[in-house]
Amino acid sequence: MFKHNRKLQYNATPDKPDPLMARRLQESLGGQWGEMTGMLSYLSQGWSSSGDEKYKDLLLDTGTEEIGHVEMISTMVAQLLEGAPIYAEEEAYRSDPALAAVMGGMDPEQAIVHGLTASLNNPNGAAWTTGYTTSSGNLVADMRFNVVRESEARLQVSRLYYMTRDEGVRDMLKFLLARETQHQLQFMEAQEELEDKYGVVVPGDMKDIEYQEYSHVLMNFSDGDGSRQFEGQVAKDGEKFTYQENPEAMGGIPKLKPADEQLHNHQG
Amino acid sequence: MFKHNRKLQYNATPDKPDPLMARRLQESLGGQWGEMTGMLSYLSQGWSSSGDEKYKDLLLDTGTEEIGHVEMISTMVAQLLEGAPIYAEEEAYRSDPALAAVMGGMDPEQAIVHGLTASLNNPNGAAWTTGYTTSSGNLVADMRFNVVRESEARLQVSRLYYMTRDEGVRDMLKFLLARETQHQLQFMEAQEELEDKYGVVVPGDMKDIEYQEYSHVLMNFSDGDGSRQFEGQVAKDGEKFTYQENPEAMGGIPKLKPADEQLHNHQG
């Protein structure tokens, strides 16, 4: 069960409106690697967890924090949109390139659909979907996913940081950068503990079943030989990589049987 | 540029048809973490790479291999569908629970739309989308993504393995398990080399900008205290985690300004 505090976790007020930045920030909200992906992945993993409270609680702590990040960015976006020139007439931007850039670069749906407040979409107006989230039941895999979520998100925030000079926006981004550092590090920590317990290859209990003669071979399917440099390096599971210059096709030429006539598979 | 060899990389022939398994295998083909996600993520990362040939070539090798995995699974699925009882009449399954299970559990679109061959969807018929792929320009983040792709994929293949007793299907899955071991290990290797160069937190050059007082704090947003167990542990960047029992709301209560009247934002 959840409770909401009207105060934001951190400041989210721009120095002044900027509709182009309002559009760009939607990436951190409704993009593939935005805060909603973190929030619903971690919560779902936590709710589905049947194991150690250490990890379950970590997931629920972080998932809950992320709801507050969605809140902060939504709040920021609405303020960046204040007074956006959606009703500007051609006379106005005929002589004003800065206004022309805004006319061209705004997300028209933030105005038409949302009345100049945040959407839950990405900057190109694509709806966010749970197809971006992951909750597999296997925490080694999912902690790795969580590290990626925080890595891609922090990369995007870093890029966004340089796309504005607004000190208010940057203030919020500096906070988000720090939290994404923490989240990367904590999920790595959990990942490593879980790898120690279950093995470094996910899942750790299929080694005796797989065909091990193919499990440490760099196969050269592209004619560069860059990947040969890994040859002989020791993999994280202690075995060495070998290199296969010309990986062979071992499977024969497949020949499918014609289908039942009632399927009308007219194949020539 | 690419060339195709009609021979498959490995065997992909079941002992006998099984329409339920034909549906389940679509996960490895057109699911969020299926082979197409690997194929198009690695190829796109490779094509976009401007750096060391070692990594670029590794990405292109593996992306190219994955096209062949899509081929193998497509071939397998078509054979598992041979003679599926799509035209069975009620009289037939009225007395045959095994047939009833198949009637209920088949993907009807594999028959109606694809003439009993593979689709490019997941087992629930959802179309695969490039929204599942990642190519960010930052190889530390993307190598981590690639490790996740191979981890989630191998986890799913492991589950699929136990869902069938067909030795032909299992033969193919044992090969895929091994390749996914290799791919996990090679991408981890690349990831670690890149972390050594650029830092363990992605991206590695924003530390002086973020608010460091928040970058190593476990904030307790869920009332369990499992995550407190990380307190004092040394994070992968060498600093220690601290723990905040009651994270405070630092940001004030936001107050948005009313919008322009022409937006008709009637807010009460």
Place this chain on the structure above:
Amino acid sequence: MFKHNRKLQYNATPDKPDPLMARRLQESLGGQWGEMTGMLSYLSQGWSSSGDEKYKDLLLDTGTEEIGHVEMISTMVAQLLEGAPIYAEEEAYRSDPALAAVMGGMDPEQAIVHGLTASLNNPNGAAWTTGYTTSSGNLVADMRFNVVRESEARLQVSRLYYMTRDEGVRDMLKFLLARETQHQLQFMEAQEELEDKYGVVVPGDMKDIEYQEYSHVLMNFSDGDGSRQFEGQVAKDGEKFTYQENPEAMGGIPKLKPADEQLHNHQG
């Protein structure tokens, strides 16, 4: 069965082309609350209706009218795109901010994909989907949905009205505004009649089954006390709202059982 009259229901000719407006109008065509959502929701509800002809006919009347609205907007959009400067070279817009705004703000797919005619997407190019429609079999719920469709649509048309000075476009929008008034009012009328018959809470026949001690309680999950103002007000079903300052968690801490080993749910 349907018949088509080549004449439009109302005028749909702009005074002059305007590619930015051509993009914005796509919201009324292919947006979440656009005319296609009305058209296919009402028709589907009408086709699925097993009840009173009064409502069934109303739905089919209005759904059929909406096909004509899709037609009008498609026609308008194509005209707004006439002569759009898609082949303008940099020299042309280097000195012309109005042209620069258009270069930036056009939907490039209206040109590349549709040859400067309307798409069936929203202004951000997202495809319209039947995921936006509703036909539940329960007309109380669906009449409410229909009122919302017309409310959100009319709100958007009102915003679009102020985004242009073109008298031809405004002429069409004034007509659409009026029809959306009619449709809001007619569906409200139907809604109220159906509420009188089936009860104001949907569905009306589950009151004896639900836990009534929780059915009129404002629970205070956010620390503001604005919602306390509803306390004591009489709800539309005749009962009074009560207020719970600190809603309690009644459900215990869930503890899931570990899954079967073959699922590899490594949870720590």
Place this chain on the structure above:
Amino acid sequence: MFKHNRKLQYNATPDKPDPLMARRLQESLGGQWGEMTGMLSYLSQGWSSSGDEKYKDLLLDTGTEEIGHVEMISTMVAQLLEGAPIYAEEEAYRSDPALAAVMGGMDPEQAIVHGLTASLNNPNGAAWTTGYTTSSGNLVADMRFNVVRESEARLQVSRLYYMTRDEGVRDMLKFLLARETQHQLQFMEAQEELEDKYGVVVPGDMKDIEYQEYSHVLMNFSDGDGSRQFEGQVAKDGEKFTYQENPEAMGGIPKLKPADEQLHNHQG
């Protein structure tokens, strides 16, 4: 900012597992009208609100409660999936129609992708998307939307109630039914207050602009005369509906100009 309490808002434990019900309940979680649609619509509306605290707080109260409903249903689904027969072999279901029904009717992704825990999809495995949510900036329209969300959701819960005899599942559903009664009633209350202030037709300030001669006319586009029964009834805004037997096409036959040759619009 949000805080999480490990205890659930209400009980969410089934008497015994039931994989078919585990699939069906996904509708209340990740369906078009499921709890996520409520949660993110209300929160987004609340965060975007610039008006009266009474409504803003109501939205945030309810949105926050809904996160807990997503949690309850996720927890329930995981328990309903315990021990699901995903590894059953044909011998097992050859003689067991109940098992055959389960083999056919389970969602295979709940096993393969989520390790027998809840997904964030609907029962057909379609990902939930923010395309289902609404936050328009206009609270009259949005309160109406919220009433619909609760109406369609309660309708679905009512149907789900009769699809199981499990007393544990029914216990949770009886609680949800009650909360959805409260939410319908509270949002209706808010809707009516806002209608009193802003007018019953959304938005309320465009009446002088629309073509009023078309704003109260039932147009007969389907040859039934059911809708004529509304003729003469007084609409909620105090005016009477009129009826037009043969609505005329007022707009002329549109004639588009041929496009620029470089578009290759070969039209015959």
Place this chain on the structure above:
Amino acid sequence: MFKHNRKLQYNATPDKPDPLMARRLQESLGGQWGEMTGMLSYLSQGWSSSGDEKYKDLLLDTGTEEIGHVEMISTMVAQLLEGAPIYAEEEAYRSDPALAAVMGGMDPEQAIVHGLTASLNNPNGAAWTTGYTTSSGNLVADMRFNVVRESEARLQVSRLYYMTRDEGVRDMLKFLLARETQHQLQFMEAQEELEDKYGVVVPGDMKDIEYQEYSHVLMNFSDGDGSRQFEGQVAKDGEKFTYQENPEAMGGIPKLKPADEQLHNHQG
């Protein structure tokens, strides 16, 4: 503008309910190549047409007919769902394989979401989208698309025909088969006339611009030599196909420049 006749274009009444067939028929309604794809493609092409009335009218005739086909199939599906055993308890299907097949194979959303009436989705519950439609402004290309729509649709109807013995369903399908024959033939006729006018390669006016040395070469990228059989055959534009055994890579190895540092493209 459109008018609706309550009578269906053709009979759409099954002999008796069949929930499995009710699910399968959704393909013809809301599938990639279902009636909605025809309806909205043809109408959109017709509304966007600026050319000869012969083709414009043909498109509008057929698009309008297809609305009636959506109506027929929706009506049929609702009747096939009558009395579907959605509330069957385990005791009932424990001993009844036919019921077990239905329990497994029904679309649960047809019951939960639509109250046992048609959805606008495909049999796997995926929402129909305008991403399936085409209206390019070029009628040669689009008439070809229309022939494909009718070909794939008729193929699916043919498969569906053999999946049922219900004479009522088959009666409707026999009618749809005939109309899809007509539509294939009429669009082929239009296609050929337009090809005569504009050339057989779309678009017909770029021949002098393309590199003609590559425009009639079968390039052998797969190691089979089946495609060599086309060598020397005369293409539809009168020129002969040549065959290139080993197509060469003419483009060099691309080398991208490193990106600006502020993008953090850490590439190794």
Place this chain on the structure above:
Amino acid sequence: MFKHNRKLQYNATPDKPDPLMARRLQESLGGQWGEMTGMLSYLSQGWSSSGDEKYKDLLLDTGTEEIGHVEMISTMVAQLLEGAPIYAEEEAYRSDPALAAVMGGMDPEQAIVHGLTASLNNPNGAAWTTGYTTSSGNLVADMRFNVVRESEARLQVSRLYYMTRDEGVRDMLKFLLARETQHQLQFMEAQEELEDKYGVVVPGDMKDIEYQEYSHVLMNFSDGDGSRQFEGQVAKDGEKFTYQENPEAMGGIPKLKPADEQLHNHQG
């Protein structure tokens, strides 16, 4: 199985960067009719083929070539994005309309998400999906689809050609135009051979089943009489088209039965 050659099939280097063109070219990569649609449709058709090697090999040749086209366009897009002014400050574009056009017209995700490299989306940022592909098992239908894919793609490339003056971009487009000519012609050739074998109406073996009295009738559902011009023309199957001025509704007014009470289908 596939192999990759680091050399591109053809040149893909622009004379100079152009972020607007970088966005537009995404249509040919990740649009509905882009190269990925060709690549995965042809490969899937080829892998699913059980018939004549002539067609199977043709499909695999062409599908393999298309992977290389995705590679070429990805490479081109990355170079067009070099040095794009994503960090330009307002002072810079306040006086520069050309820069303003770029600020407005760039795809912000190419920068934020992909570090100024290609995405796998269309120019409006919509993810590519396998919902665009077709592999039906029937090669007559699918060859027709393939001709359409190449027709719509070549039409778009033709439009893109005139949207740039960059000789490097045009060089690549001239090559793609030629290959799309070849692919149109080869698939037409295959289509005609298959039509000769299986009949011109797809599928060719249902003629005796369909109601032939409706299979050659132009039905006049739109009040124009343009389509009457086809009357008496000989269709491709040798029969003449007839014309029905007033197509009648033959199907009666449908009357659905009320649903079970537990569905709460309150219909009035």
